Each structure stands twice: as structure tokens, then as C-alpha cells.
Amino acid sequence: MTLDRDLSGWLDGAAPALDAGAAEPAELLRRLSRSGLFRIGAARDAGGAGGALSSAVEALAQVSELSLAAGFVTWGHRTYIEYLLQSPNGALRERLLDGLFVGEVAGATGLSNAMKFLAGLEELQIVAEPEGDGFRLSGKLPWVTNLQQGSYVVAAAVERRDGKPFVASIAHDLAGVERSPDLDLMGMRATATAAIRLSDVSIARDDVIAPDAQAWLPAVRPAFLGLQCGMSIGLARRTLAEARAAAGAGRHVLQPEIDAVGERLAAATRALYDGLDDGSFKGRPAELFRLRIALCDAATAAALLELQANGGKCYLTEPGAGFARRWREAAFLPVITPSLVQLKAALAAQRDAGRAA
The missing domain is CATH 1.10.540.10 (Acyl-CoA dehydrogenase/oxidase, N-terminal domain)
Incomplete structure (x- = not known):
């Protein structure tokens, strides 16, 4: 396409x-x-x-x-x-x-906290009390993207004090929903990224996306992480293209490295698309974690190659403006939740559990 x-x-x-x-x-x-x-x-x-x-x-x-x-x-x-x-x-x-x-x-995906919860890395940050035919929610989501002013719905995993956690859809205009000003990001500022605080927010059962979060989250996790991987794929492609275009006279020595990163990127992308389309990641989350790490690594390696291929002009304000933006973008990829550190910790914990067994 x-x-x-x-x-x-x-x-x-x-x-x-x-x-x-x-x-x-x-x-x-x-x-x-x-x-x-x-x-x-x-x-x-x-x-x-x-x-x-x-x-x-x-x-x-x-x-x-x-x-x-x-x-x-x-x-x-x-x-x-x-x-x-x-x-x-x-x-x-x-x-x-x-x-x-x-x-x-x-639409805003507030399930980063939930995905860390699923991997055993964090507790859920919103709690629910039963209220009539619905629930009353309190808690916070410290970092949510696409909270467009005046019209948004955000998905959040909620801990029930009397039972299993569930996933709710929370509309911007419910009483008790408070959106912070946009976060003071280093880049990517036009993304309507802010925090949300919930104070006794009443929702109906009709607003429940999934009544059993622990059963539903593993099924939707491949889409959550797979779509997230698209950011790494796109940025890696662009920075590799910039590196190839600049690796001319005097810098052709970089071509083998550019080709190697390109091959890794293509192989990881194929593996990602195959696993998403055949549904196999639902039973093999560790493989999806490794692909997320590999694609992010490809993007950061490609950004470094763009810098080397262009040399000192990347550090000049006007000719280096596009590179500076892509460099900031590459620096953001490892910290998107779940971060690479969190994914590596989850993989290490799985290996340790396997050895203990």
C-alpha cells in the first residue's frame, strides 16, 4: 500500500x-x-x-x-x-x-500501564468501586497521547477492589475527568500528550471494553505492540534512505553497515508482519518483545549512520534541522511504554523462571 x-x-x-x-x-x-x-x-x-x-x-x-x-x-x-x-x-x-x-x-490508548501490569512490572493505577449498575473510578494516567481538546475517549485498565480488573472507555466530558496541560516534551509536541486524573468518575457497564482484563489483554497485546513497532520501521527506513543518499564520495565505507542494518530491518519487519497475521504472537509474547527491541535498535543504528554519512553539517542549524528532528525521534523510541528496559527485564525474568523450573 x-x-x-x-x-x-x-x-x-x-x-x-x-x-x-x-x-x-x-x-x-x-x-x-x-x-x-x-x-x-x-x-x-x-x-x-x-x-x-x-x-x-x-x-x-x-x-x-x-x-x-x-x-x-x-x-x-x-x-x-x-x-x-x-x-x-x-x-x-x-x-x-x-x-x-x-x-x-x-481515541487514546491508556493501556501502557496495563501492559506493564500484564508483564508483572507495575500495579494498575486506577481503582473502581461498584456503583449501582456501573462503577466509580479514581486514579491517574501520567502519559497519554491523542487527548484532543474537547473530544476524546481513553481506554484504561481498572483494578476492582471486589474482583478481577477490567478495561474501561472513559469519555472526556464525564464529571471528575481532569486533563493536564500538554506535557512539555522535547519534541513531537503537536501530539496532544497529557496526563489524566480521575476523581470519582462514574461510568456505566456499557462503557466497559473488556470485563476481564487479564484474559483480554494478552489477546490485544500483539496489536498494541505491533502497531507501536510501525514507528520504528518507518523512522529506520527514512534514516537509512538519508544515509544512503549521503554516503557518496569519501563516505562509501559506510555502505556495508547501511546494507546490514537494512537487512536486519527487513527481516524483523517480515517476521513481525507474519506473526501478526497468523496470530502466533498471542502465544509467543517473548518473540514479539524481541522484535520490538530489534526494530528499535535498527532505527537508532540507522540514525547514527545518517549522522556519520552527512558529517558536520548535521550540527549546523539549517542544513541539520531534519536530522536533528529524526535524532530526537530515534531517542524517543526506546522509552515508549513498554520501554526497552522494561521489555528486557520481562525477558530476563522469563529466562530466570525457565532456569528455576
Whole structure:
């Protein structure tokens, strides 16, 4: 697949403003939605364009080649859509999905905390008390992307004091929902990234995405991490292309390294797409963790090669502006939750458990 030409042209020109916060996050979401991007990989009977999940990851990768800020927003929005597609709550899906496809409502994945909880790395940060036919929620989400001002829904895993944790959809206009100002990020500032605090927020059972988080989260984790990997794939492709273009006279010595990183990137991308489409990652999360690490490593290695291929001009304000943005973007990839450190810790714990057994 190839991105809509109007979208790709706009993203290419808007990338510096999206990074610096000079562009409007709402305009970014409108542009992405207008292209039909969020329908890719969603079933036709749900209003999507059809195709495998890997096609949605590929679309996200192509966005990220032009702007990682746009890729980050795409990931948050499309991942929330995936939650609804995999939810047993058909009424919630029918209520929200059309508005999400066209960008009238922003979808935010607040399940980073939940994925760390699933890996045994963190406790859930929102608790629920039963209240009539619903629940009353309190807690916080310290870092959530695509919280567009005035119209968003965020998914969150919730700890029940009287039973199993569940996953809820929380709308921006519920009493007790407080959004912080946008976080003071070093780059990627036009992503509507903020914190949320919940104070006695009442939700109905109709707002529950999944009543059993521990059973549902492993099933949706491949989409969560797989779509996230699209950011690394896209940035690695772009930085490798920049390195190849610059590795001319006097710098051809870098070509074997550029080719080697490109081969690693292609192999990891194929493995990711195959595992997403055949469903095997549901039973093999460690393999997905390793691919997330490998793709991030490819992106950071490619960024270093772009720097070496271009030399000192990367450190000059005007000619180095594009590289400086991509360098910041590459530095962000290892800390996206779950971070590489957290994934490596989870893999180490699994190895230790295997030895003990």
C-alpha cells in the first residue's frame, strides 16, 4: 500500500511544525482521518477497508517515515480502534467506531500501564468501586497521547477492589475527568500528550471494553505492540534512505553497515508482519518483545549512520534541522511504554523462571 498523496505531501511539509508544536493536533487528526488511514486493517463489516493487521502497521510505518509525531498520534488512535474491534461490547463499538474512523472523536490508548501490569512490572493505577449498575473510578494516567481538546475517549485498565480488573472507555466530558496541560516534551509536541486524573468518575457497564482484563489483554497485546513497532520501521527506513543518499564520495565505507542494518530491518519487519497475521504472537509474547527491541535498535543504528554519512553539517542549524528532528525521534523510541528496559527485564525474568523450573 502507499499513503494518500495529499496526506504524504502535507506530512512532509508539516513535520517540523508537528515536532515543535507549531501545528494544531486537531488538524493532524483531521488529515489522517480524511485519508481513510484508520480504516485500513479493520473489517469491512465494521466500517473498515479490510485487510490484515499488518496493513495497518505498514500504513503507520509510512506515516512515521515522514513524521514520528504523526506516527505517534496514528498509533494511539488506531490502537484504540483495535480495542473496540476486539471488544465483546458490540454496543460500545457501534456507538463510537464511526466517529473514530472519521476523526470526530480522538481515541487514546491508556493501556501502557496495563501492559506493564500484564508483564508483572507495575500495579494498575486506577481503582473502581461498584456503583449501582456501573462503577466509580479514581486514579491517574501520567502519559497519554491523542487527548484532543474537547473530544476524546481513553481506554484504561481498572483494578476492582471486589474482583478481577477490567478495561474501561472513559469519555472526556464525564464529571471528575481532569486533563493536564500538554506535557512539555522535547519534541513531537503537536501530539496532544497529557496526563489524566480521575476523581470519582462514574461510568456505566456499557462503557466497559473488556470485563476481564487479564484474559483480554494478552489477546490485544500483539496489536498494541505491533502497531507501536510501525514507528520504528518507518523512522529506520527514512534514516537509512538519508544515509544512503549521503554516503557518496569519501563516505562509501559506510555502505556495508547501511546494507546490514537494512537487512536486519527487513527481516524483523517480515517476521513481525507474519506473526501478526497468523496470530502466533498471542502465544509467543517473548518473540514479539524481541522484535520490538530489534526494530528499535535498527532505527537508532540507522540514525547514527545518517549522522556519520552527512558529517558536520548535521550540527549546523539549517542544513541539520531534519536530522536533528529524526535524532530526537530515534531517542524517543526506546522509552515508549513498554520501554526497552522494561521489555528486557520481562525477558530476563522469563529466562530466570525457565532456569528455576
